[in-house]
Amino acid sequence: MVTTEQASIDASEFRLHVASESLRLFAERGYEATTVDDIAAAAGTSRRTLFRQFGSKEDLIFADHESLLDQVAEHLASAVDDDDPWWVVCEGAETVFAHFADNRDLAARRYAVVSQVANLRDRELVTALRYQRLFEEHLRRTRPDAPPARVVAYAAAVTAVHNYLLRQVSRGDADATAAVLNAELRRLWETLAER
Structure with missing residues (x-):
């Protein structure tokens, strides 16, 4: 069974x-x-x-992104009251990064194909916005008193840093690691998170 x-x-x-x-x-x-x-x-x-x-x-x-979006949504939804919702967003970004860092060949092939086809580049942008929207919705739900502009800025910054380093992974940059992502996300969290 x-x-x-x-x-x-x-x-x-x-x-x-x-x-x-x-x-x-x-x-x-x-x-x-x-x-x-x-x-x-x-x-x-x-x-x-x-x-x-x-x-x-x-x-x-983009088939694997559907599963990743579900994993991130589940991670955000499973956060407990003691978890810092701002950092939970960062963990969601780290989940996505780990998938592609573990599958660097897949990331490189996707980058090569997507960079040559305009409608696929557009689709990639829409996919990134879907992650950002998940992050925003999580913060609005868990921190309803946070300024809306701060929520949007934070979610967009986390997404942008993640996407930049993911693109570096796709280009074969061995220095684009989970540790680098974590350090950059920690800087964002220390600077932008409402605590």
Whole structure:
């Protein structure tokens, strides 16, 4: 019998596998030249399953982000009263960074493909805004008296620092590490967080 946790892990692994295979093919053949049938064959699944699970060819590239957004939302929701909500946001960013730092090849392939296709660059910006929105919603819920501009500035700053270092990871910069991210987030937390 498959437990809910096992099913969740399997779904997350499947999304990562599909993202990895689609990015490999896009890097080898080009985004436009790669068909959904090619990706389905490489991922060991059917075209129908891909469309049912992901919706479009564009969605395949960002498939792992859906799982990551869910993980971040769960992390934010599971914070307890004793947790500093401003730092919990930083931990959410660190969760996303860890995924890509552990999968540097995937991050590099995505960067190579996305940087060459305008609509994928736009989609990447929208994805970053979805993380930022999660951070803002968490802070509004847990710190309703915080100035709205501070909430937005903090969430945007955390997202921007994370994205900058993630882009460095994608470019192969070995100095872009979780420790560097943590140090930069700590500076933001010390400077901007309302305590």
